[in-house]
Amino acid sequence: MVGAQDPVVARQLVKKxxxxxxxxxxxxxxxPGEAFGFLGxxxxxxxxxxxxxxxxxxxxxxxxxxFGLDPEADGRKIRARMGVVPQLDQLDNELTVxxxxxxxxxxxxxxRRDARAKAxxxxxxxxxxxxxDSKVEPLSGGQQRRVSxxxxxxxxxxxxxxxxxxxxxxxxxxxxxxDRLYMLKERGATQIITTHFMDEAEQLCDRLVVMxxxxxxxxxxxxxxxxxxxxxEVLEVRFGHGRNxxxxxxxxxxxxxxxxxxxxxxxxxxxxxxxxxxxxxxEVVPESSLIRRSSLEDxxxxxxxxxxxx
Amino acid sequence: MTxxxxxxxxxxxxxxxxxxxxxxxxxxxPVMYLLGVGIGVGSLVDRGADSADLLGGVSYFAxxxxxxxxxxxxxxxxxxxxxxxxxxxxxSNSYRAMLxxxxxxxxxxxxxxxxxxxxxxxxxxxxxxxxxxxxxxxxWGLGLAVLVGVLTGLAFAMPFAAWxxxxxxxSSFPAIIRFGIIPMFLxxxxxxxxxxxxxxxxxxxxxxxxxxxxxxxxGAVLGGLGGGMAALHVAVLLAYVVGGTAACMVTFERRLRT
Numbered sequence: 001m002v003g004a005q006d007p008v009v010a011r012q013l014v015k016k017x018x019x020x021x022x023x024x025x026x027x028x029x030x031x032p033g034e035a036f037g038f039l040g041x042x043x044x045x046x047x048x049x050x051x052x053x054x055x056x057x058x059x060x061x062x063x064x065x066x067f068g069l070d071p072e073a074d075g076r077k078i079r080a081r082m083g084v085v086p087q088l089d090q091l092d093n094e095l096t097v098x099x100x101x102x103x104x105x106x107x108x109x110x111x112r113r114d115a116r117a118k119a120x121x122x123x124x125x126x127x128x129x130x131x132x133d134s135k136v137e138p139l140s141g142g143q144q145r146r147v148s149x150x151x152x153x154x155x156x157x158x159x160x161x162x163x164x165x166x167x168x169x170x171x172x173x174x175x176x177x178x179d180r181l182y183m184l185k186e187r188g189a190t191q192i193i194t195t196h197f198m199d200e201a202e203q204l205c206d207r208l209v210v211m212x213x214x215x216x217x218x219x220x221x222x223x224x225x226x227x228x229x230x231x232x233e234v235l236e237v238r239f240g241h242g243r244n245x246x247x248x249x250x251x252x253x254x255x256x257x258x259x260x261x262x263x264x265x266x267x268x269x270x271x272x273x274x275x276x277x278x279x280x281x282x283e284v285v286p287e288s289s290l291i292r293r294s295s296l297e298d299x300x301x302x303x304x305x306x307x308x309x310x
Numbered sequence: 311m312t313x314x315x316x317x318x319x320x321x322x323x324x325x326x327x328x329x330x331x332x333x334x335x336x337x338x339x340p341v342m343y344l345l346g347v348g349i350g351v352g353s354l355v356d357r358g359a360d361s362a363d364l365l366g367g368v369s370y371f372a373x374x375x376x377x378x379x380x381x382x383x384x385x386x387x388x389x390x391x392x393x394x395x396x397x398x399x400x401x402s403n404s405y406r407a408m409l410x411x412x413x414x415x416x417x418x419x420x421x422x423x424x425x426x427x428x429x430x431x432x433x434x435x436x437x438x439x440x441x442x443x444x445x446x447x448x449x450w451g452l453g454l455a456v457l458v459g460v461l462t463g464l465a466f467a468m469p470f471a472a473w474x475x476x477x478x479x480x481s482s483f484p485a486i487i488r489f490g491i492i493p494m495f496l497x498x499x500x501x502x503x504x505x506x507x508x509x510x511x512x513x514x515x516x517x518x519x520x521x522x523x524x525x526x527x528x529g530a531v532l533g534g535l536g537g538g539m540a541a542l543h544v545a546v547l548l549a550y551v552v553g554g555t556a557a558c559m560v561t562f563e564r565r566l567r568t
Contacts, residue, residue, distance in 0.1 A: 017568075056410065056566065056567050058567060075414075080411075080412045084410035090403040090404065090407035091407075093402060095320075095323065099323055103316075103320045106316045107317075107408060107413050108412060109312070109316075
């Protein structure tokens, strides 16, 4: 059911830059409290969509309502209820962490006292209290991103937009960030996340759409998409470069579908172990083999014929 | 308006940390000019038989020193609208961060106008304090001249900022300083009355904002400027400020909301 005040309702949404169509007639509905993902390779139209939702990019055609309001007419009102974590940190390097948060709070018309109190609370939340009076510049990438997240929460947003929140972070920093985002979700904040990391989408999103070349090519929960488009497991086998394709005909009947990549074969099967035994029984012996669970990466590969991060 | 003030507040927080450096670097240069040109060249000029007539009955030092009340904010306001302003669009992206809040691109423009004005106030006031030391230029009119200096600085800053908002890099900025600001400094009546220019060049000085600022500052401190002319000078400077601000409204919006 689509509610009139729901965080995002888009119908036939289009974004054009001159002749280039960045977003091509997409329908999106984000329900309150949901963690919603836009997944796709670079240039798929994720960021353009986010910018329209963020009311900083005019809609070319179609309809977009945020909390039931029109971004063109009520942009200021909508942005007052929104928090944005941009792809690249937009912090003031010249100012301290605390000043960054307080000044941002002022943009939302918070009093100085309220902004300071809220900033202190948020720095505690992102575990940066001891860096409050440090300038932003010497902080690590992960710490700066946490400052960005804290800053985006200064107005207690009903809707949080996160554009590739963990791009460029090391694995440890990513996990700290995921943990904080999960806590926010538990508190009931609606989140919209763009990413080209499959594991991130699986971790963070209740529901997601897969975008490619401006269009939505699939929609569902991470598990639902995997169940719908690929088998449960993947057997990855390598026969050496250039010799993978020629093995395909010998594997007829094994698993569900076989994807031949230049460096390896992907055999989708409900039971990867059984598929590997069958390979050995037919005396097709790969140089190496690996069994893993299917992921959204596999869904994307099936839908578009391309891997996500090239 | 409150949103524009919040934008301005960011710069106040920033300037509070670096105001000493801003003041020092803004005042050291004019003081050097004052000593080098005002006193050094002045001692030669004042020996000329009819120099006092040409300069309107004042010493060369007074003639030149009062022009600095307009030229210094021109340099400071103009430069602030170049690199530090481009930073908001493409390095720190601070303007983009503002646009994710209830702040609009118009608020950003007005906030920057306040910011340039603040820089100009600090520097023009610094020059005024220095001029108050000397008998030739000590006058209550220095207060008024500070306001004129701010107006002059904005007459440069606002059109420059409108240009900056259209740039993807800073490669054009040194040329603006070298071929825009410096010639104006030399040919807009700061060093000599524009009546000394070849006849063909004189009207060029009339359309530059700096000449109007220089004439007003001189009039405010040394007197001798009629009310009609003063109003005309103010009107020209205001036209540059208003026109530049209107242009900013367009170029900032175009840059920040695409």
